[in-house]
Amino acid sequence: MKTINLNNDTVKQYGEVLQKLVPSCFRAYTLLTPDQRKNIRESTDKLCKVHDQYYLLKETPTLKMVISETYNFIFDKVNGDFKRWGKSFKDDPQMAPFPEILDIEVTTQCCGIPNKDGVKAPCQFCYKSNTPTGVNMTFENFQKVIDSFPFLCQIAIGADSEANSNPDLWKMMEYTRSKGIVPNITVANITDDTADKLAKYCGAVAVSRYPNKDICYNSIEKLTNRGMKQINIHILVSEETYDMCLETLNDAKTDTRLKGLNAIVLLSLKKKGRGKGYHSLSIDKFKALVDYALQNKVNIGFDSCSCHKFLESVKDSPDKARFEMVSESCESSVFSSYCDVNSNYYPCSFCEGEAEWAEGLSIAQSDNFIKDIWFNKKTNEFRKKLFNNNRKCPMFDI
Numbered sequence: 521m522k523t524i525n526l527n528n529d530t531v532k533q534y535g536e537v538l539q540k541l542v543p544s545c546f547r548a549y550t551l552l553t554p555d556q557r558k559n560i561r562e563s564t565d566k567l568c569k570v571h572d573q574y575y576l577l578k579e580t581p582t583l584k585m586v587i588s589e590t591y592n593f594i595f596d597k598v599n600g601d602f603k604r605w606g607k608s609f610k611d612d613p614q615m616a617p618f619p620e621i622l623d624i625e626v627t628t629q630c631c632g633i634p635n636k637d638g639v640k641a642p643c644q645f646c647y648k649s650n651t652p653t654g655v656n657m658t659f660e661n662f663q664k665v666i667d668s669f670p671f672l673c674q675i676a677i678g679a680d681s682e683a684n685s686n687p688d689l690w691k692m693m694e695y696t697r698s699k700g701i702v703p704n705i706t707v708a709n710i711t712d713d714t715a716d717k718l719a720k721y722c723g724a725v726a727v728s729r730y731p732n733k734d735i736c737y738n739s740i741e742k743l744t745n746r747g748m749k750q751i752n753i754h755i756l757v758s759e760e761t762y763d764m765c766l767e768t769l770n771d772a773k774t775d776t777r778l779k780g781l782n783a784i785v786l787l788s789l790k791k792k793g794r795g796k797g798y799h800s801l802s803i804d805k806f807k808a809l810v811d812y813a814l815q816n817k818v819n820i821g822f823d824s825c826s827c828h829k830f831l832e833s834v835k836d837s838p839d840k841a842r843f844e845m846v847s848e849s850c851e852s853s854v855f856s857s858y859c860d861v862n863s864n865y866y867p868c869s870f871c872e873g874e875a876e877w878a879e880g881l882s883i884a885q886s887d888n889f890i891k892d893i894w895f896n897k898k899t900n901e902f903r904k905k906l907f908n909n910n911r912k913c914p915m916f917d918i
């Protein structure tokens with residue numbers, strides 16, 4: 521896939537194409553704030569073509585816009601706000617011509633978290649089954665993967681609990697920023713030094729909640745004390761972790777270490793790795809968690825795997841329409857993608873090693889991600905299965 525940098529010469533060459541995009545540009549501009557409109561005059565512009573359709577990228581240090589006749593978005597790199605629409609604002613595109621988000625695993629080495637005796641031990645429900653023996657992605661492979669994607673907005677880095685297994689992690693984040701992409705990460709137990717670095721590079725940081733809540737809440741406090749606004753708790757939702765979920769929702773209101781917390785993100789159980797023996801939470805209990813959060817005004821979010829369960833639990837709410845507007849079902853192979861530590865593509869991190877995704881597609885061996893991977897027969901088939909399932913998980917019983 522060819523990307524064209526727009527300058528005086530190429531603007532002339534692609535004049536007709538750009539002319540066609542003028543109405544879409546005007547529509548997009550109506551969504552910008554006065555400051556953003558001023559900024560966008562200084563944008564760097566690129567064009568790319570996917571399946572006979574041209575996409576115009578306009579980018580500034582704080583904003584990313586993609587404009588076309590059928591698929592458009594505005595991404596605010598500062599606060600993460602993302603708006604997507606199609607031909608008109610009423611159209612909701614079924615999929616993106618290129619991934620907006622990449623979930624990328626940079627290490628499978630993880631020392632776990634301290635247990636009640638202070639000894640570090642592997643986390644009980646890690647779906648990756650990671651241990652201290654694992655491998656790191658090299659910086660060169662990371663670069664190659666990032667460069668394969670045309671117009672990425674954000675990446676979610678899959679690392680270890682302490683963000684120190686891969687010695688190139690900070691270099692990777694710096695590279696990501698240099699490409700105008702926002703790096704995000706999930707951690708659990710961090711030092712002050714790590715918190716400094718996360719605050720320097722990341723848009724959002726999620727801190728996983730395990731039975732020892734102090735590890736999580738202390739890490740949250742370190743990050744919010746450094747002025748970070750997009751700090752979330754990630755918590756597994758299952759029968760076994762239900763009480764811990766309720767406790768966390770309650771603590772969000774009472775524990776001063778969480779005063780700068782953005783939201784508690786509830787993650788549905790996928791029976792995989794060390795989470796295999798856990799049990800999915802019944803819809804009644806799931807609804808009880810949602811109701812508790814809404815009644816007590818605790819900010820919550822979900823993984824897209826939970827979307828249908830969430831919408832079911834708010835179906836009688838007076839705010840149902842608003843909830844539907846801000847909910848996105850499974851977006852694997854539709855808007856987002858996953859790359860494992862060996863530079864292989866899978867629709868999402870849970871698909872890796874499952875059924876038809878026993879093996880992934882090599883990003884390292886491809887010179888054209890869009891053709892070889894995003895529109896590969898295997899990816900198209902997964903996408904079809906997902907659409908035929910009303911974008912409910914085609915791999916796991918959520």
Ligand code: SF4
Binds near residue numbers: 825913914
């Ligand atoms: S395929 Fe299933 S596990 Fe993967 S993101 Fe979609 S809903 Fe979640």
